[in-house]
Amino acid sequence: MRRTVFFVSDSTGITAETLGNSLLTQFDGLDFKRITLPFVDNHKTARAALSRIETAAVQDGARPLVFATMADPDLLDFLTDGRALVLDLFRVFIGPLEAELGLPSSHAKGRFHGMADNSTYDVRMDTLNFALTHDDGMSTARYPQADLVLLGVSRAGKTPTCIYLAMQFGVRAANYPLTEEDLTRQSLPKALVPIRLRLYGLTIDPERLHRIRSERRRHSAYASLNQCRKEITDAEALFRSERIRSLNVTSMSIEEIGSHLLQEMGLERRSF
Amino acid sequence: MRRTVFFVSDSTGITAETLGNSLLTQFDGLDFKRITLPFVDNHKTARAALSRIETAAVQDGARPLVFATMADPDLLDFLTDGRALVLDLFRVFIGPLEAELGLPSSHAKGRFHGMADNSTYDVRMDTLNFALTHDDGMSTARYPQADLVLLGVSRAGKTPTCIYLAMQFGVRAANYPLTEEDLTRQSLPKALVPIRLRLYGLTIDPERLHRIRSERRRHSAYASLNQCRKEITDAEALFRSERIRSLNVTSMSIEEIGSHLLQEMGLERRSF
Known part of the structure; x- marks a missing residue:
């Protein structure tokens, strides 16, 4: 019914x-x-x-x-x-x-999510802009100002997680895609070494990654299950050898990933 | 206390x-x-x-x-x-x-915002990718697939609104920044004419726009109150002459803007 x-x-x-x-x-x-x-x-x-x-x-x-x-x-x-x-x-x-x-409530309508406070709006815009200009390793110059930098292979969920952290919590998050070169070399790119403690890895089951990549580029080498397996194996090995904390996000929603990161990195939210 | x-x-x-x-x-x-x-x-x-x-x-x-x-x-x-x-x-x-x-509840913990349903996740990723690749007029090729296209001057709130609509509602939103040329010519760019009914304008008080722009580029001509006044006057004139619905977002939160757009455009949300 x-x-x-x-x-x-x-x-x-x-x-x-x-x-x-x-x-x-x-x-x-x-x-x-x-x-x-x-x-x-x-x-x-x-x-x-x-x-x-x-x-x-x-x-x-x-x-x-x-x-x-x-x-x-x-x-x-x-x-x-x-x-x-x-x-x-x-x-x-x-x-x-x-x-x-010990107080009466104000019975004021539509208060929540109103823009009583411009500063909350400004914080979210600032952190969202940060996420957008530091998406996908586009710029690493302001990494020292990031609350955290997410690492992971292509399509592991880094971008939506950064955007969610900015919008929901006012957290300044950047993300860096692990390249073939990083994975083969099994060492961190230079720009990331000084901020090692703010790095966090996202990983995902190869089968799910294969499915996600196939939706964008069906039958490509990039989307093949073999390629996904190899990249994930290498990425997880890199996280281990560099002692970077990581999370398998295969069966997690963006909200769950965001809450885990906030908690595990001990991050203060800037907006409520 | x-x-x-x-x-x-x-x-x-x-x-x-x-x-x-x-x-x-x-x-x-x-x-x-x-x-x-x-x-x-x-x-x-x-x-x-x-x-x-x-x-x-x-x-x-x-x-x-x-x-x-x-x-x-x-x-x-x-x-x-x-x-x-x-x-x-x-x-x-x-x-x-x-x-x-007439049913007992399941007492299942952590159900909400869990990824019980991959399809919701996929919808949000699809719409978020759409918002990101169609941000700031970067690409107009897939505008016909957009649920709506936001128009407005630089820093009027188009980008965060599109991203919010994607993440929260699974709505496919693109945005187009009105250029000096569009504003002087007082007519729509060609790419937007076929999707006229899905256009929506964002406007904002010049004083607030001046404040937002000044945070990024203090003392620039771009951020000057005169420039903000001129652009907003021209943008609102364009909305009127082209009969494009618009919303003044000066004192609205992203959540309020999103709810208004959904309601006024009669959009179906794709994710709950």
Whole structure:
């Protein structure tokens, strides 16, 4: 049976989506149709939201699930009048927090992910620019300013990891692709030696690497399973001989890789 | 008074961080120190977490706040024994969901943001690669495959927005910087004409643009307030005359820009 799931928010809906999806992964075998309704911050938009929820209820023949983050209690009450299970992520926790902190909450809508603070924006832009200009070994001049430099063979996941670290955590990450020459020589390129302690290796199972490379260049020598095996063997040998910590990312999401790196390198995040 | 806030999770902690931070924005004037403890998934790591929480309680002279996402009820019980306010994001909602769906939850730890599904990973990599190879007008050949193409002057926020749309939503976004020539001519570059309906303009207040550009190239003509004013006036005139929808992003976060674009362009997200 299909269930429609709504994420309704007076802001972007990211908080509702994140917790809602996290909860839904605990229920196997159901077919969820997800709809995000952001910027529901007045009675007109709330009426439109309720109308979509009611329509889904009729079409599915079952109550939709509504994950809501609304700072305005009136708008939330309005939604709960409909034919849906409304799980409000704010109201449940605001009470205990007010009691613990001894303060009333501000009930200010759309605060989170707002740009109350330009400095957070600037940090993310700075670190994102750093990741982009130091992608794929393009420039090594500012490596000493990097919080970490990821090493790995082509398509091991270095670029998305660097970008994620910049966007999510404000961490300044560069990446360096291990070349045929580095792998044959089995020693670090000179530019990396002074920052040895900030190096971190990414590795991946050859079969998965083969599949990823094949999507870009099918039937190439570059994508062949043999080539992938050889490069990974050499890269892992280099990490061992140079005592560079490394992580096998074969079955990890970008989020998991990012959290592991932050924790293992003891990095401070610059944005929350 | 300072309060220490812990985000404790059997996975990355992103869900706990997202909801926790969202709730904390409702309390003004407090000094929160945030600590994320990911991958707390056994009794050893839970003991270590509890020890850090207890230490913070002593140092602050006040109970720490703990936002937790733990699928294993035993581990959660263990944490709640300590001297902290533990707000569990799972337990509160799992019950009502089980009742509504008529199913027990799986209590599987670390499910969310895990790579259960390679296809989500592949979509994000594909769209991220698209954003990177179509950044800053570098290539226009594959514009017809773009879900949207962002237009704007240099430093208006096009690149981070494209990358965010790719990583968060699996949307294929390219961006094109409006050149002096485009702005003087007041007409669209040829490559953009066939995809007119997928164009979207980003604009920004000249003062903010001046500040952003000055951080990169202080005292340059490029960063001067006059130059910023002129370019923004011309860009907005071009959007109007070509009937291209646009958004002023001066006081918006990347998340807000992304949600607005998704909604206004009616784009389907490819990953959740």
